[in-house]
Amino acid sequence: MSIVSKEERTLLVVANLTKWADARFQWLYEWLDQNAINVAKVLMGLHYRQIDTLTGPDATGANFVNRIISLAQDPQTKVLDVFLHLHGLEDELFFEEGPIATSELKDQLKAAALKDRLRLLYSTACYGASHASDFVKAGFRVASGAKGINANGPYDYPAQLFSWGLGQTYRMTVKAGSHPIFLASLDGLAKAFGFDDMDSHKVIEGKVLTRITSEAV
Numbered sequence: 730m731s732i733v734s735k736e737e738r739t740l741l742v743v744a745n746l747t748k749w750a751d752a753r754f755q756w757l758y759e760w761l762d763q764n765a766i767n768v769a770k771v772l773m774g775l776h777y778r779q780i781d782t783l784t785g786p787d788a789t790g791a792n793f794v795n796r797i798i799s800l801a802q803d804p805q806t807k808v809l810d811v812f813l814h815l816h817g818l819e820d821e822l823f824f825e826e827g828p829i830a831t832s833e834l835k836d837q838l839k840a841a842a843l844k845d846r847l848r849l850l851y852s853t854a855c856y857g858a859s860h861a862s863d864f865v866k867a868g869f870r871v872a873s874g875a876k877g878i879n880a881n882g883p884y885d886y887p888a889q890l891f892s893w894g895l896g897q898t899y900r901m902t903v904k905a906g907s908h909p910i911f912l913a914s915l916d917g918l919a920k921a922f923g924f925d926d927m928d929s930h931k932v933i934e935g936k937v938l939t940r941i942t943s944e945a946v
Contacts, residue, residue, distance in 0.1 A: 732942045737807035739800050740777040742769045744814040745788035749823045753922075761882065765814040765853075772890040776941060778805065788815070790829040794837045801846035808945045810849040814882075817854030817874075820863075831863040838867035848945040849899065851889065853882040858932035870945050871899050871935035877928030880919035884911040885929070893941055900937035907931060 744765035750758035766782055773780060783796055801809045816823040821830055838847070850864040850872035857874015864872040875881070885906035892905035907930065916927040 731944065733808050733944055734942075735776055736778045737805070738777045738941070739779045739781065739803065739806040739809050740769065740773055740812065741781045741783065741796060741800055741809065742766055742812045742814070743783045743788055743793060745784060745823075745825055746814055746816060747785075748788075748825055749816045749827075761814065764883075765812070765886070768887050768890060769812060772887065772894055776894050777810075786825050788825050790824040790826065790834065793824060794834060794841075797838060797847070798841045798843065801841075801843040806846060808848040808943075809843075809846050811851070811869075812886075813850065813852040813854060813857075815852075815854050817852075817856045817860060819856050819859045822854060822860060831860040835863040835867040838864075842868075844868035845946050848943065849893075849939065853879055853886060855879045861932060861934040865935040869935065870943070871933065871937065871939045873899070873903055873931050873933045875928060876930050876932060877926045878919065878924055879929045880915040880924070880927060881906070881912055881929035884908065884915065885931070896940055896942060898937065899939045900933065903931050903933055 742765055744762045746758040746761050762784060770780055781800060783792060800806060821828040847868040848870045850869045852874040854874060855878045858876045861872040861874045889902050889906040892902040912929050916929050920927050
C-alpha cells in the first residue's frame with residue numbers, strides 16, 4: 730500500500746449545530762460551529778492540501794452529498810476525509826432543512842461509487858454510532874460516533890485531530906479523545922442540565938488501523 734501525501738489529501742468540515750440548537754445553549758452551539766472550523770484549520774492545516782467547509786444555511790443534505798462527490802472527484806484528491814458537526818438522533822442527522830436518514834445519504838453516496846476516495850468520517854453528532862455503519866456502507870473506509878448523546882466533543886475533537894495528525898491509527902486516535910475523566914465529567918455536566926441518555930463513548934466501524942497516510946481502499 731502506498732503512502733498518501735499531504736498534497737493528495739482533502740478535508741471537508743461540516744458544521745451546523747446552531748440551526749437546531751436548544752435555545753438555552755444557542756451561544757454554546759454558535760461557538761461550537763466556529764470552533765469546528767477554527768480547530769480543523771489550526772490542527773489540520775499542515776496535513777491537508779485543501780480544507781473545505783460547509784456551514785450555516787449551506788449545510789443542507791443535498792449540498793453535503795454534492796460537495797463530497799465534487800471533492801472526491803477532484804483529480805488532485807486521492808483521499809477525502811469528513812469531520813461532521815451536526816445534531817443527531819438514532820439513524821438521522823439534522824441538516825439545515827431538518828432530519829435526514831443516514832440510510833438515504835448512504836444510498837446517494839454509494840451510487841456515486843467513490844469508495845476508492847472516501848476514507849474517514851469523524852462525527853461529533855449525538856447517536857453517531859447509529860450513523861457510522863451507513864457511512865462505511867456508503868464507501869468510507871472508517872467512521873465513528875457516540876453511542877448516545879455526545880457531550881465530550883470539546884475535548885474529543887481537538888484530541889482526536891492532534892493524534893490523527895501525528896499519524897496514529899484511528900483506533901488510537903479515538904482512544905486519545907476518550908479520556909475517562911473528561912467522558913465522565915462532561916456527560917455528568919450535560920445530565921445536570923437536563924439531558925438524558927448520555928453516552929459519549931465512541932464506536933468505530935470499518936478499518937480501525939487507518940492512518941492519515943493510508944489509502945481509502
